[in-house]
Amino acid sequence: ETGVTQTPRHLVMGMTNKKSLKCEQxxxxxxxxxxxxxxxxxxxxxxxxxLEERVENNSVPSxxxxxxxxxxxxxxxxxxxxxxxxxxxxxxxSQDGSTNExxxxxxxxxxxxx
Amino acid sequence: xxxxxxxxxxxxxxxxxxxxxxxxxxxSASNYFPWYKQELGKRPQLIIDIRSNxxxxxxxxxxxxxxxxxxxxxxxxxxxxxxxxxxxxxxxNYGGATNKLIFGTGTLLAVQP
Numbered sequence: 001e002t003g004v005t006q007t008p009r010h011l012v013m014g015m016t017n018k019k020s021l022k023c024e025q026x027x028x029x030x031x032x033x034x035x036x037x038x039x040x041x042x043x044x045x046x047x048x049x050x051l052e053e054r055v056e057n058n059s060v061p062s063x064x065x066x067x068x069x070x071x072x073x074x075x076x077x078x079x080x081x082x083x084x085x086x087x088x089x090x091x092x093x094s095q096d097g098s099t100n101e102x103x104x105x106x107x108x109x110x111x112x113x114x
Numbered sequence: 115x116x117x118x119x120x121x122x123x124x125x126x127x128x129x130x131x132x133x134x135x136x137x138x139x140x141x142s143a144s145n146y147f148p149w150y151k152q153e154l155g156k157r158p159q160l161i162i163d164i165r166s167n168x169x170x171x172x173x174x175x176x177x178x179x180x181x182x183x184x185x186x187x188x189x190x191x192x193x194x195x196x197x198x199x200x201x202x203x204x205x206x207n208y209g210g211a212t213n214k215l216i217f218g219t220g221t222l223l224a225v226q227p
Contacts (some may be wrong), residue, residue, distance in 0.1 A: 004157075031213065042118070043158070043203065043217040056212050090157070094213055100146040100165070101213045105157040 003027045006091050006106035013081065014114055021076040021109045023091030029104070031097030032074040034066060037088040037108070049074060050097030081113045120204050120218030127194050128226050135221045137204035138186045146207040147180060147187045148215070153200045161202075162189070194225045 004025045013019050025032065034046040048056035049068040063085075065077040074091055088108040094101040119138045127133050137147075148163035164171045164178045164187065171178050175194075180187040191198055201222050205215040 033213075040123075040219065042219050043205075043215075045214060045216075048212055048214065050212075056214060097213050099213050100207055102148070102160050102163075103150075103158075103213075103215065105159070107157045 004091060004093055004104050004106035006089075006109050008109060009107065010110045010112075012112045012114065013078070015081060015083070017081075018077070018079040020078065021089055021091075021111075023074040023076075023106055025072055025074075025091075025093040025104070025106075027093055027104060029093040029095055030071050031094045031101070032068060032071070033092040033094070033103065034074070034076055035090040035092060035105075037090055043090070046076075048097060055097060078111075081111075083113050086111055086113045118204060118206055118216050118218040120221060122221060123219065124222045124224070126224045126226060129194060129196060131194055133189075133191045133194055133198070133223055133225075135189045135202055135204070135223070136186060137188070137206075137218050138184075139206045139216075140185065141206070142182075142185065144185075144206040147178070148205050148207075149176075149178060149189050150203045150205065150217075151200045152203065152220075158203060191223075194223075196225050196227050199223055199225045 007022045031050045036044045045058045046060045047066045052068045067075040090108045091106040092103040145166040150158040151161045152158040175192050177190045201220045203220050204218040
């Protein structure tokens with residue numbers, strides 16, 4: 001199943017590094033999401049994009065910077081992260097971002113910040 | 115703020131037994147309650163959902179019930195099989211124009227053969 005593809009699968013970075021996570025969806029959807037999954041915590045919504053416009057920013061620190069150049073691609077640019085930012089970052093897509101839609105998740109990027 | 119409480123955090127059952135996971139939400143305006151299953155090392159996938167205008171929905175061995183008055187909803191899995199072993203997340207969408215799901219903390223279900 002390759003509807004939503006995330007790269008890289010694993011990433012280790014230092015606190016002073018700059019890196020980017022990539023997500024691509026092949027489902028013809030118009031909405032894309034970033035979620036953070038930490039151990040023993042709920043999935044936390046970070047950002048929502050609908051038709052390449054950011055429609056939700058869930059109080060995420062500025063060291064996380066999303067970019068949605070088109071409806072098929074979503075990036076999360078990372079800089080000066082903290083060790084507590086280590087987590088699984090999941091991308092998802094849905095038809096158009098309206099309420100009550102099914103989310104299609106990618107396999108995630110496991111991020112470790114040293 | 116909005117939150118969903120999910121219990122238990124871990125659940126171990128014998129193959130063939132039933133499993134029940136419960137979630138409680140706080141916003142009476144919530145109208146959509148999906149359940150996602152995440153197998154080890156894999157992506158979360160929607161397995162069943164229910165909207166606030168119905169009280170129960172079934173799909174083969176899984177069912178979800180909703181009690182709007184008490185603000186809780188439950189996932190029921192009957193005749194459990196080893197492949198049901200996974201982490202199950204409940205969620206609510208508290209409305210608005212954006213698809214903004216609030217997830218529970220997850221339940222690790224282990225089905226013992």
